[in-house]
Amino acid sequence: MGVSNPLLPRVATVVDIIRETGDVNTFRVVFDDLEEMAAWNHRPGQVAMLSVFGVGEATFCLSSSPTCRDWLEFSVRRAGKVTTALHELEPGAKVGVRGPYGNSFPYEAMRGKHLLVIGGGIGLAPLRPLVNFMLAPENRKDYGKIEIIYGGRSYNDLCYKEELFRTWPEAPDVTVWTTIDVAEEAWQGHVGFVPAYVEEVKPTPEDKFVVICGPPIMIKFTVKALENLGFAADHIYTTLEMRMKCGIGKCGRCNVGARFVCRDGPVFSLTELNQLPQEY
Amino acid sequence: MDSKIIKKEKLLSLLERFIADYHVLAPVREDGVLFYRPVDIPGDIELNPGRSVLPPKGRLFPQTEALYGYRVEGEKLTLNEYVEEERQVVLFGVHPCDLRSFAVLDAVFLEEPRDAYFAARRNNTVLVGVSCSSVLPECFCTTYGISPVEGNGADIHLTDVGAGAYLVEILTPRGKDLLQKFESFFEDNVAGAAEAKRAKEASLVKKISLQVKVDGLHEKMASIFENPYWEKLSRRCLGCGVCTYVCPTCHCFDIMDDGTKEEGERFRCWDSCLFREYTLHTSGHNPRHALAQRLRNRFFHKLSYNNQRYNTEGCVGCGRCVALCPVNIDIREVIGTVRGLV
Ligand SMILES: Cc1cc2nc3c(=O)[nH]c(=O)nc-3n(C[C@H](O)[C@H](O)[C@H](O)COP(=O)(O)OP(=O)(O)OC[C@H]3O[C@@H](n4cnc5c(N)ncnc54)[C@H](O)[C@@H]3O)c2cc1C
Ligand code: SF4
Ligand code: SF4
Ligand code: FES
Numbered sequence: 001m002g003v004s005n006p007l008l009p010r011v012a013t014v015v016d017i018i019r020e021t022g023d024v025n026t027f028r029v030v031f032d033d034l035e036e037m038a039a040w041n042h043r044p045g046q047v048a049m050l051s052v053f054g055v056g057e058a059t060f061c062l063s064s065s066p067t068c069r070d071w072l073e074f075s076v077r078r079a080g081k082v083t084t085a086l087h088e089l090e091p092g093a094k095v096g097v098r099g100p101y102g103n104s105f106p107y108e109a110m111r112g113k114h115l116l117v118i119g120g121g122i123g124l125a126p127l128r129p130l131v132n133f134m135l136a137p138e139n140r141k142d143y144g145k146i147e148i149i150y151g152g153r154s155y156n157d158l159c160y161k162e163e164l165f166r167t168w169p170e171a172p173d174v175t176v177w178t179t180i181d182v183a184e185e186a187w188q189g190h191v192g193f194v195p196a197y198v199e200e201v202k203p204t205p206e207d208k209f210v211v212i213c214g215p216p217i218m219i220k221f222t223v224k225a226l227e228n229l230g231f232a233a234d235h236i237y238t239t240l241e242m243r244m245k246c247g248i249g250k251c252g253r254c255n256v257g258a259r260f261v262c263r264d265g266p267v268f269s270l271t272e273l274n275q276l277p278q279e280y
Numbered sequence: 281m282d283s284k285i286i287k288k289e290k291l292l293s294l295l296e297r298f299i300a301d302y303h304v305l306a307p308v309r310e311d312g313v314l315f316y317r318p319v320d321i322p323g324d325i326e327l328n329p330g331r332s333v334l335p336p337k338g339r340l341f342p343q344t345e346a347l348y349g350y351r352v353e354g355e356k357l358t359l360n361e362y363v364e365e366e367r368q369v370v371l372f373g374v375h376p377c378d379l380r381s382f383a384v385l386d387a388v389f390l391e392e393p394r395d396a397y398f399a400a401r402r403n404n405t406v407l408v409g410v411s412c413s414s415v416l417p418e419c420f421c422t423t424y425g426i427s428p429v430e431g432n433g434a435d436i437h438l439t440d441v442g443a444g445a446y447l448v449e450i451l452t453p454r455g456k457d458l459l460q461k462f463e464s465f466f467e468d469n470v471a472g473a474a475e476a477k478r479a480k481e482a483s484l485v486k487k488i489s490l491q492v493k494v495d496g497l498h499e500k501m502a503s504i505f506e507n508p509y510w511e512k513l514s515r516r517c518l519g520c521g522v523c524t525y526v527c528p529t530c531h532c533f534d535i536m537d538d539g540t541k542e543e544g545e546r547f548r549c550w551d552s553c554l555f556r557e558y559t560l561h562t563s564g565h566n567p568r569h570a571l572a573q574r575l576r577n578r579f580f581h582k583l584s585y586n587n588q589r590y591n592t593e594g595c596v597g598c599g600r601c602v603a604l605c606p607v608n609i610d611i612r613e614v615i616g617t618v619r620g621l622v
Contacts, residue, residue, distance in 0.1 A: 005396035007347055007535075011357050053350040053357065054541040079562040094357040096350075216565075242567060243559055245535045245548075248393050252532035253551070253558065255577070256567070258588035277505055279567045279577070 006248050009051050009096025010036050014089055015071060020159040021152075024122055025087055026063060026075045029097060041100075042066050044107055044130035045239065045267045048099025049247050050074055050086065058082040059244045061266075062100060063125040065132035067139070072097065075125040075159060101247040102266050105130050105237055110209050114144035118222055120194050120214025121152050124159050126239050126266075127213055132163075135171055144173070147203055151179040151194040151218075155187050177201055195221035198229075205231040212238045223270060233270035240265050240273075240280050256280045282450040284459065284466040285473060286438070288327075291446060294465045295322035298370050302406070305339055306372040307332055316371070328413040328440060329373050331598065335528030336378050337385060339371050340401045344549040347397065347535070351543045364400050372408045377421045377598040379409050379433035381528035387590035388531050406454060409434030411480065415487040418599030420612055422485055423492050426596060429481040441476035492615045498587035500622035501580060507621055510579075513614070514572035516607045521552035523601035523609070524578065529586075529594055532558075553577050579614055 016028040027050075031037040042048070042062050051057045064073035078087045089095070107130065115134065117127050134143045148168060152158040158178065169176045179190040179197045190197060195218060210231055212219055219238055226236060242254040242261045254261040257277045268276070286294065298304050299320060306319050307329035314332040316339065319325055334343075349360040382402075389398035409431035412419075421428060431437020435455035439447045448466060450459050459466065524530045534551040538544050551558060554574050560566045568574045586594025595611065602610045 004393065005361065006393040007396070008359065008361060011359065051546075052541075053352070053546075054537050054539050054544055056537050057535060057546075083562075094352065096359070241561070243561060245533065245551075248395075249391060250389055250395050250531065250533070251535070251548075251551070252553065252581075253534075255581070255585065257580075258585040260589075279573060 006098065007246065009049065009057075009098040012072075012095055012097045014091055014093045014095060016091055017089070020075060020161075021157050023078045024075055024159055025078075026073050026159075027086065027089075027095075028064075028071045028073050029095060030071045031097070032094075037071075038069070040072065042072075042129075043100070043104030044133045045104035045126055046100040046102050047126075047244075047247070047262075047266060048072070048074070048097055048101065049244075050076075050082075051096030051098075052082055052085040052089070053094075053096060055085040056082045057096070057245075059101075059247065061126035061129075061239070063128050065129045065136065067133055067136040075122060077122050099247060101262050103264065105211055105267050106209070107133065110134075111142045112144065112207075114206075114208040115146050116203050116208055116210045117146065117148045117150075118194060118198060118210065118212040118214070119148070119150045120218040121157060122159060123212075123214030123218075124150055125213075127211055128160060128163070130211060131168065135168075135174070144207065146171075146174045147201075148174070148176045149179075149194060149198055149201060149203075150176070151181070151192075151197065153181045155180055155184055193221075194218050195225050198222055198225045202229060205229060205235070208235065210236045212236065233274060236270040237267055238270070238273070239267050242280060282456065282459070283469045283473070284448040284450070285469055286446050286448050286466050288444040288446070290465045291327070291438075292322045294462055295325060295372070297462060297465075298372070301367075302370045303365070303367045304370045304372060305336070316373075325372065327373070327410070329375070329410065330412070330414060331375070331416055331419075331600065331603070333600075333604075334526060335381060335598070335600065336371060336374050337381060337528050339369065339405060340382065340385060340398055341389070341531065341533075341550075344547055345397060346545045346547045349543075349545045350539070352541065365404055368404055368406060369401075370406045370408060373410045374407060374434065375410060375412050376426050376428055376430055376432070377419075377596040378528050379407070379431060380421075380424070380426050380596045381598070382407070382433055384529040384586070384590075384592055384594060384596065385531055387592055391590075406458060407434045409437035411437070411439035411477070412484060413440060415484050415489075416599060416603070417489050418602035418610075419488055419597065420490060420492060420599060421597040422488055423494055423597045423612075423615075424593050424595065427481055428484045429477055439477045439480065441473045441480070445470075445473070447473040447477055490612045492612045493619070494583065494593065494615060497615070497619065497622070498584040501584040501618065504618060504621045505576070505580070509617060509621060510576040511570075511572040513609065514570075514575045517554075517571055517575050517609060518607060519554050519556070519571050519574070520606065521554040522604050522606065524552040524554055525550060526600040526604050528598055528600070529582070529596060553581070575609075579611070579618075582611065583615065583618070 018026040060074040245251040249263040306325040389395040412428035582594040
């Protein structure tokens with residue numbers, strides 16, 4: 001069986017744990033077999049299964065850029081069994097990784113276009129590899145301006161602060177707008193929900209793709225705002241979350257209509273979503 | 281296509297040879313209930329089995345299956361894949377509807393990336409089909425173009441043609457190898473056997489009580505997704521999941537760990553889209569929170585999604601879910617109603 005058993009994880013080591021927020025940690029992971037590391041390739045938007053043996057497996061998006069060849073990153077919100085077990089790990093711990101699974105953001109079709117990134121909370125995790133892929137020196141010339149509108153409940157709930165407040169704003173042709181839900185003493189920035197902020201920022205739709213990730217309610221109202229601003233459904237992309245077990249179209253669990261989120265998703269355009277039953 | 285004849289007493293001694301050379305799984309009765317089980321004695325085997333409670337798909341996709349073991353020793357974590365079976369398996373006595381179900385499962389499990397466990401078992405299984413001898417009230421295989429006497433999908437296929445003789449059809453190269461290996465058990469085909477098979481078919485097909493049609497149905501089903509019919513139907517459903525557990529084409533599974541952090545195994549087991557937990561997120565959000573949504577999902581899977589995804593029918597008309605649903609939810613009736621609605 002050994003040659004190709006897609007359900008068999010590869011053993012990897014957690015080399016670093018970055019505390020993003022009160023309940024989100026980013027796990028930096030390296031395969032024990034360096035050939036595995038060299039052979040790994042993912043596209044922005046894809047997911048993988050992370051295992052804590054004895055506890056179970058769960059699905060996470062790859063939050064590191066495909067252009068980073070030294071490690072993989074997963075940003076994990078503590079929620080249940082597996083995610084809590086992950087949060088209890090220390091650097092050096094062994095985990096299992098299998099993947100990458102699913103389609104990706106249409107970074108090929110996005111060439112020569114501008115990009116608007118809209119995220120809420122941990123929803124920035126699947127968008128981060130896309131931004132960092134486009135900002136990589138070898139790719140930067142292929143893409144236009146990048147606008148990022150990102151919000152969290154509080155300052156402490158914002159992920160990737162180093163990139164959000166330093167790396168990205170300092171990069172040429174990148175604009176970042178951040179907002180938090182409720183005012184805080186030390187916060188000088190915008191206060192309010194993401195959809196309202198989008199209406200305020202008034203991004204223009206010309207030659208632009210939009211990618212949105214965050215809580216379902218945020219996505220719903222943001223999409224409305226975007227449609228009012230003249231964005232077309234086939235230029236708006238988001239990711240769907242369904243429970244997943246196999247990641248490879250066998251276990252049946254992630255179906256929305258005839259589509260499997262693990263194979264045909266997790267990235268869908270709004271046009272595609274409008275054709276799917278509302279069961280996600 | 282090559283065909284032979286085998287006499288009943290020769291068939292029993294052939295089964296004895298099979299048992300010596302292979303691992304044989306065949307229909308046996310336990311307390312009057314039919315199951316596919318490993319057998320050691322040819323006399324235990326039901327030669328004209330009829331419908332088993334659980335389908336023979338368990339041979340390819342077991343109800344629970346260990347995927348691999350894990351063990352932590354100091355700094356080291358090792359994963360042990362389970363080794364393949366040494367002996368080939370003969371799965372004996374599979375009826376035409378269940379033979380077709382293997383093709384439905386193939387489309388799922390052998391699609392890239394292949395499921396290594398299913399593929400290994402599939403590859404290591406010789407399939408001996410058996411024509412039906414009777415039709416049960418819930419059978420409707422003909423809806424899907426399946427004949428109760430045809431062995432499509434089997435390596436060799438047997439039909440009882442009367443007078444203690446079976447017509448043996450050799451359907452694949454693997455079936456041919458089997459025949460060559462055990463040549464002395466078979467006789468040349470005789471005039472009349474093929475006619476006897478046709479006559480048998482005609483009499484069986486006549487007994488199928490409810491003829492339903494599904495042609496062109498799957499494309500139209502999207503239009504009744506929101507129809508109140510599903511809610512009404514679900515009012516009597518218990519959500520017990522029996523219909524999915526007994527279905528030869530259902531392929532959903534869960535993956536879980538059994539063991540400590542130091543040592544244990546990861547396994548998979550059948551799961552059911554009728555269960556609330558199946559789609560429940562950790563956050564409490566449930567995309568199919570209502571039983572009506574889950575029941576609708578099951579029928580859409582069988583009657584539409586499978587066609588869309590794999591271009592094959594997702595039901596084979598075995599009638600198990602009809603026979604075993606505690607509240608008599610009947611897929612034939614659903615098809616009939618749906619035809620009227622689309
Ligand atoms: C495409 C996709 C991408 C995701 N990306 C991320 C990410 O980048 N960061 C992050 O923190 N979370 C992400 N999630 C959610 C994450 O998979 C769940 O939070 C996690 O599975 C919960 O597991 P648990 O064992 O801690 O919770 P428990 O409730 O204890 O889980 C029990 C079982 O339910 C399953 N389960 C529960 N909720 C979900 C869910 N929403 N999706 C899938 N399976 C679920 C788990 O697989 C587990 O086996 C993603 C989910 C999907 C489907
Ligand atoms: S849906 Fe019912 S009749 Fe159809 S294959 Fe499954 S168990 Fe048999
Ligand atoms: S067997 Fe009948 S009652 Fe049980 S889940 Fe299926 S349809 Fe519902
Ligand atoms: S996660 Fe198993 S089919 Fe999608």
